[in-house]
Amino acid sequence: MLAKLGDDGRAIAGGHSLIPMMKLRLATPGHLVDLAGIADLKGIRSDGNDIVIGAMTTQHDVVGSDLLAGKIPLLRETALLIADPQVRYMGTLGGNVANGDPGNDMPAVMLCLNATYHVTGKGGERRIPAREFYQGAYFTAMEGGDVLTAVRIPVPPAGHGAAYEKLKRKVGDFATAAAAVILTIGGGKVSSCSIGLTNVAETPLWAEEAAKILTGSSLDAATVKRAIAAAEAITSPASDARGPAHYRTKMAGVMLMRALARAKANAR
């Protein structure tokens, strides 16, 4: 149906981004195609060394999954910082990552975790790395008629440390700035590190240079300071009701510092 309707049709998942956009007349699709009845789009499963999460899996399902709590606790932690229980009952993981809103929390976490998105369209299935998916605010690698069916995440090594730190004005708000960190530590030194940043540019950001600076270090204060400067340097937030641009950039740095400290503390 989506392929036939082209630009006049839009998939609806939990509706908790799309319906507010329609109320504001920022989206005016002629037709909505509800994905809720497609059972195959739901569920969380292991597939070799990956976890595959169906696009229609709700944030509430993510919070409640024992499999995710054991293998990728960062996802549960992030889901719990999204909005409030009512939104999490309806909002889906697929909707959160497909939406393309830089304020959504899951995309930066997916960059951090090196996730891959399964997208099905007229030409069959494509697998798109999350790190190549986001092209601008509300612009992604998906085309008209495409459906995101699942998110595939490589299970991080046992003993990894991770954290998502989010500054918001009040409970349930989108991030002023947020940072996701995943790292492994061996012999007192960082052996691998990945960092994602939320809502400090038109797209979620993968802070590759900052992570490179930290790799091989003992997370000493001078190296952390250099990494934070490298992460801040790739941000370009808008000045808005959440604060002026330079404040949001600095808050991204503060969130990164806190996430690094917590990830280090929970690594084994």
Ligand SMILES: Cc1cc2nc3c(=O)[nH]c(=O)nc-3n(C[C@H](O)[C@H](O)[C@H](O)COP(=O)(O)OP(=O)(O)OC[C@H]3O[C@@H](n4cnc5c(N)ncnc54)[C@H](O)[C@@H]3O)c2cc1C
């Ligand atoms: C009060 C409130 C507070 C919120 N706070 C936060 C927050 O703090 N952090 C946060 O991350 N989000 C927040 N949200 C957004 C919420 O998490 C949304 O549920 C989520 O962004 C979109 O998921 P959805 O399932 O509701 O998608 P929908 O609203 O149904 O869809 C969103 C967009 O994605 C497309 N889409 C959805 N699923 C698919 C799919 N499988 N394939 C292709 N396209 C698809 C739709 O066509 C639409 O363009 C908030 C929402 C509200 C109402």
